[in-house]
Amino acid sequence: MERSCLDCGMPLKGRADKKFCDDACRNNYNNNLKIGDSLVLKRINSILKKNRSILAKLNPDAKAKTTRKKLLSAGFNFDYHTHTYQTQNGNTYIFCYEYGFLSLADEEFLLVKREEK
Template sequence: MHRKCPECGGKILGRSDKKFCSDYCRNAFNNKLNKDSKNLIRNTNNYLRKNYRILERLNPKDKTKTTKSRLISEGFDFQHFTSIYTTKTGTMYYFVYDQGYLPLENEFYALVKRTS
């Protein structure tokens, strides 16, 4: 019995548990499988990545202040974040992974880094 490569249909030679005929076919198959099939997912990940880099660059010492206009000029998008942390007093921190921001008065923002 000959096994066939799920990518190209070619004959598989070698180990009995081998699934693809070549590294090329294995990579091509997995790239198709893992490709972001929806633009929404890809775009959201790009926004999150960009927001994270901006917060990380503006907050090198893990706690600082900045302005809304500075965040906007850097290209920050306030609609994309990964989580919200609400303190006991009701203060809401918005996080992009471990980088967070807290809206303050007069369009200022406190930038923080969550520590484990």
């Protein structure tokens, strides 16, 4: 049974467990496998960066209030965030990197910036 390279299809010679004819084919094959993952990660990172920049723009003084309408009109995507933080009194802040928000009554949000120590 003749074996062939997984990338280019050329016949293989040598070891029985050889999968590629050379390093270029091996690199090309593995790079093509990762392209799908890379596109998903790029899209998600793009959304997170956009959310962060919107929060930073609407919160120049590290603490401000805004509305859901303003966030949505700026292009904020509420489905994507980096982490959450729950306070001792039960409030849950949602963050995109160091910028976050707390949901208040009547579709309002308190915007905050977390200072790293």
